[in-house]
Amino acid sequence: MKSRLIVAALACAGYVAVAPAAAPRFFDDDPIARVPDSQDASRVQPWEISLSYDSLLNMFGHPGEPGTVRAQDVNSIDELPDSSWFTNRLGVQAMTADEMRRGVSSDTGPAPGKWTVRTGKGNGVSPGFTVTDTRGHRYFVKFDPPGWNELATGAEVAVTRFYHAFGYYVPQTNIAYVRREDLVLGDGATTTGADGKKRPMKTGDIDSNLARAAREPDGRYRTIVSTALEGKPLGGFKYADTRPDDPNDVVPHERMRVLRALRAFGAWVGHTDAKAINSLDTLITDRGRAAVRHNLLDFGSTLGSGGIGPKDPWEEHEYLVEVPPAMHALPLLGFVPRKWMLIRYPEFNRIGRFEADHFDPPEWRPRIPNAAFLRARPDDLFWGARLLSRMSNELVRAGIEAGRFTDEKAAQDLVQILIQRRDKILRAWLPAVNPVVDPRLSGDGELRFQNAAVEAKVADAPDAYQAVWSEFDNTTGQTRRIGETSGRDSIRAPSGLPERTGSYVQVEISAPRASQKAWATPVHAWFKRTGGGWKLVGFERMP
Structure with a gap:
């Protein structure tokens, strides 16, 4: 077990790609529900992140590893396990308004x-x-x-209530x-x-x-x-690279879904100030072993607030320094109207500048470029949008009630704005990839699953789904095709599924005739034959 966790932490083996030859892709404990901090972090020292340097680096530099690769902090079924960064809450169980x-x-x-x-x-x-x-x-x-x-x-x-519900430490x-x-x-x-x-x-x-x-x-x-x-406070964390003195911090932050998905949540609540200074690592000692916990804090620049007053009109639409719009304005000496200049905001001093009519999730911007946000892939944003889909109207209303706004009309408008922004995010990012979720294979060979976009009522169900079945060799990664079947609400497996306990089957699920072209790209699900039937051990939405 210990060696398995070390491999998982250092290389995410079995999480993001087929493991090297002669090494299994899936292990007996997959999918991992929690990633423990296996190394003692008692030597981690406090540090101070310079706000000016961090801002300049992100505005004019390119911090982090180049390229956009699959998130490396997900488990074998493409979900975030509990960790020192995140605890599954709303994603795994319903939450009441009182909670x-x-x-x-x-x-x-x-x-x-x-x-x-x-x-x-x-x-x-x-x-x-x-x-x-x-x-x-x-x-x-x-x-x-x-x-x-x-x-x-x-x-x-x-907003602190909302982020706690999502699963972050606040x-x-x-x-x-x-x-x-x-x-x-x-x-x-x-x-x-x-x-x-x-x-x-x-x-x-x-x-x-x-x-x-x-x-x-x-x-x-x-x-x-x-x-x-x-x-013990240790200072903030960066959205790129790792903390060099934390032996458990081994995945570059820009490659972590837990941080990439903050782009979706930040767009929802207008969190334009998502940067290192608004985070805090703390050293927690339990039974003689120390580990670093990664916290988010200071949500004063969210909704319509800019911290020291209402948001500036350009916020959420442009970075603090953004060359292309400025260059476009040069021919007319800067008198080219930008889209944000034409927006009329609700007239409520207590909620500032916040609206939904002109909100465009893919175009949303924080004040300063964020290395993790810039590397967020469609599957990361899908994951964030699906979690956001569980934020019901009742929960949105309860979160705003916690803010104790005394202008009832302003509070009601704020709730409606958040509902509209949530729905726009769902429409933008749930159908953008193949939205098949939660596949289950019964012992008699019936495959069932859900479609997250259809469940959220942001897309119509396809006429049929297609499944390509293969026997999977967990050691070599090789596959042997068994057959192809199709169905609408469920799909029957072809004859010839392996019956030996410990064998694996790979299923590629797609909707090639759906109106959304992205649904023709199959998701991959891997099931392991156990004494009690088939167990989902692997899932991949995008390679």
Whole structure:
């Protein structure tokens, strides 16, 4: 088992390609449901990723391995196993509206009473503190920008709920209100000065932070309160390459579906600030062994929020620096209207600039190019879209309710915008590849499966599916054709399937006469004969 996991981690053998000759493609434990961190990571050291350098590198360089290859963090059936990056939640079981509103944990925020300020916020664009409540529980506190009450706080809490539901590691966030007199300076409190150095914090530092925060009509300040993530903070992760001192971080990040699929989720919620500084690795020690967990955080620049105000009109449509549109504008001295210049946004201060009518998923852009997003293949985006299809209207509404927007009409509009954007993503990326999912082969040779695009009502079912059956040699990778059959709701296997326990059969499933040309390209499914029937051990949507 140990050698199997090491091979899987280092080379993804059996996950992404036929293994070398004389080595089996599938192992007894396939498909793996969880990838454990088999190596001790106790020597990993904290690092700081420069925001300016990381932004410049991604805008003008090409970080990461060249080319676009199949994701290397998927298991043998083309799914993401649980790992230090991801835990299957909405993808494997239904979620209730109450669970969506609850979030990561049952923590609902600070206890009544004074908040003791321990540190001033050292990075990011919005004011904030680290505080402890009367129980001694620690929270990170952020505020809305002046004049834009609820804009960033509501967006961050709602979107954090959504990303937790998808399966990512995020902090627990809640909305809380505080008055100035309930913020007291703690003994030994520190803040970071303009020179980047720590210094003792003064009472005036609290006031200067609050001067950059929105205030409610009753004098209170609305805040996001976030719980501390589990483990020792190590700094963020990059969307390309690996962390060199983490022995378990062996797949280049730009080749990970867990990060590539964030393009689909980011497009849905308008997460234009998906970059290294908005992530955090933490070192978690359990029973004497340390491992790094990879967390996402800071969703203040989502929905219609740009963090310090509404999104700029160009956001989601262009990168911060994008040469072609600028070059096209040169002949008329820049007076060439771009599409985003003509968009009229809903007039709600509390939700900012966010709409669905002009939303085009394949054309969506974050502020800064993202190495993992740029390498996302159609099968990665299909996977993300299928997971998003499980985000029901009820769950969307519950997530927005967690953001506690007080303008009911604005909140309702936000829900409808997200529903429309979700549906556009499903229409764009579910039918773009062969959408056959969940193949099952009964002991008597009946093949059943679903069509994710048809289930999501974004495509019509084909008249028939075709299946090409072959016996598969798990050691050499060679196949021996058995026959070809077809059907609509299910497909019967031809005679001649191997009967020996431990034998394998390969099935290529396609819909060659479907209106979508991509469906003529077959998916490949591999089944292993066991004592209880046929077990799905392999699946490949794209080579």
